[in-house]
Amino acid sequence: MINTLITLKNAFVKFTGRQLFNSLNFTLNQGKNWAFVGKSGSGKSVLLQIIAGNMSLNGGQITYHFMDGANMQVPDDALATFHRFIAFAGAKHHFKTLSNTSELYYQQRYNSSDSEDSLTVRQYLQAVKVNRHKPPYWTFDKTIAALNLTELCDKQTIKLSNGETKRLMIAAALIKNPIILLLDNPMTGLDVNTRKSFNNLLNEIAASGISIVMATSAFEVPDCITNVAVLDNGDISQSLSKQQFEASEHRVAEKVIIDLDTLKVLLNTSANIHNYSQIVSMSDVRIQYGQKIILNKINWQINPGERWALLGPNGAGKSTLLSLINGDNPQAYANNIVLFDKKRGTGESIWDIKSKIGFVSPELYQYFPTDNSCLQVIESGFYDTLGLFRPSVKSRAELALAWMKALEIDKYATQLLKNIPASTQRLCLLARALIKNPALLIFDEPCQGLDDHQQQHFKSVVDAICSISNVTLIYVTHYQHEIPDSVDKVLRLDKGEVLS
Incomplete structure (x- = not known):
């Protein structure tokens, strides 16, 4: 069994003329799960992109040890690149139209005819190519149940909320049954209960033999994490076990003074x-797509x-x-809505x-x-x-x-x-x-x-x-x-x- 999965040695990265990393070193061993923490712009997401193979090094070396021949158990995998065995759930999705001719666009989810031109959750997940280096643990049924997507299977991806989209992207990464799972701030956009259940899910992912590497807040380090790397100005300033890591040391204590x-x-x-007399006035607002009621009997008055x-x-x-308030949803015209003292329509x-x-x-x-x-x-x-x-x-x-x-x-x-x-x-x-x-x-x-x-x-x-x-x-x-x-x-x- 391979103990070391990835080594990054003396990594040097420049982007748009700016030095991001200089002689950065990192090793991922099997059975270890890492959290990258640090200030915004410290390089957490960039480091994930490098490990995923989405960004190239200008100097140094990255080695994917899990690609050694002894680890490839299925003939088809002999032709595979390391990308097959790394799954990455990032900050943005890249959903396509059904015809695969263009990206989806902002406001599309609210236009009933255009919103149909996107894959359903089921179609999106069934298109994921599953790795067969070992019997798949994360099957379709198991994954959608674990990420609470069962009732959303026939919903178009464009119609998902921000948190639902986050869950779908993680599900797609899991169904791939990777060796390494990379997560870029996976808790953002998730409600309180989902964050709690996600912590338990990560424990199961780690127990299934997948190594987890994530960028996250110092105050949201999940239980499954074994090691923490603190990034600062494009370098790993601290590398320590989770037991040694103190999140309180990373809290900003100074009082913010605004001019x-x-x-x-x-x-x-x-x-x-x-x-204005009224900013928003809604009376018995109802929004429905097909048989699905999205909003029902909403009454809301907002004064200046x-x-x-x-x-x-x-x-x-x-x-x-x-x-409905921001003018993006055409169903506003079919409801009793007043915005800035004027009735819609x-x-x-x-x-x-x-x-x-x-x-x-x-x-x-x-x-x-x-x-x-x-x-x-x-x-x-x-x-x-x-x-x-x-x-x-x-x-x-x-x-x-x-x-x-x-x-x-x-x-x-x-x-x-x-x-x-x-x-x-x-x-x-x-x-x-x-x-x-x-x-x-x-x-x-x-x-x-x-x-x-x-x-x-x-x-x-x-x-x-x-x-x-x-x-x-x-x-x-x-x-x-x-x-x-x-x-x-x-x-x-x-x-x-x-x-x-």
Whole structure:
């Protein structure tokens, strides 16, 4: 039996002219499960991509020892590359249309005709090629049961919630029956109960003989993990057993100080006063696709200046509810919904609605084009377009840069969105939501992928904005500690209905 699965020696990696790793060393032995922790941008996700073979080394060597001939027990495997035996569940999915001609697009899940042009959960999983280096432990039936996907088998992938999509990607990785399972922040997007059951699932995965390597928060290291590597500035600064690892050492203790005067200038509150009697009014709202009821008898009144938390488990209907407010769901016209004092269907356009809303969500992050610079991405918030498709306006570009400074990401201003850390990409989209000083902010899981400092800083920025303006806020999260202090109202959903 092979004891060492992978060795990485003196790894040197450059990306877009920036040095990511220099002489990094890592060894994965059989029976060991590793967690990579560290600040955002420290290289956790990049290291996973290197192990997966999705990024090349500029120097050094990576060896896949499990490819030694003695480990290949099926004739077909003699022609296989190491990729066959590594499964990777990353931060983004790559679902295709049924015709496989193009990627799915943002808003597609809410358009009934277009949403049919995607694989069902069953079809997606049945297309996964199963490794036969040993009898498969993770069969289709066992995997969908373990990840609570049984009732979703006939649902189109595009219609899944963020948390459901995360479970599907992990299921696809498991059905492959890999030797090594790589997980990039697998807990993000999962509700409280799912995170608890996922911890038990990881124990079973490890017991089935699969070695697990994951990037995760220092405060969410699962029980199955045996070793922790702390990454800092592209190097492993600490390599220790889980028993030696103290998560408390990685908590940010300093008080976040926000420059209120700067925020007042950015918000320009004296020039932007929103006068509405009602921000949102919903009466007996019902959303249904085929026989499936997504929302049922939803009544919700949001007045100017109110700050709401929208809470509920994965699949509760939160994203669909938000799509009715943000103008993305055409079923809004068939319901009694008033937005910004106007009933839907009385002449207002989608762009009229979007002009009053600053919005960010996991779905927007999933589908947002990445070929613009960070400044262009943020400036596009003025036009509510997915990218900047017109000449930049100097004053607006300067305001975009000022918002980047407020969120501590200005050093990335001229870099393309695709070339910066995922956490910084998310902060750029948050700045995009803030830049036009909208009447309503909708933040759907805005802290996904952010490290402890970034979370605390953003939370403080939101509270500061609420303290000096009359902005209305809807905030969605699965983590109680992420909810800003300014939030004082809660709407809870479960199975498409409001919980009393």
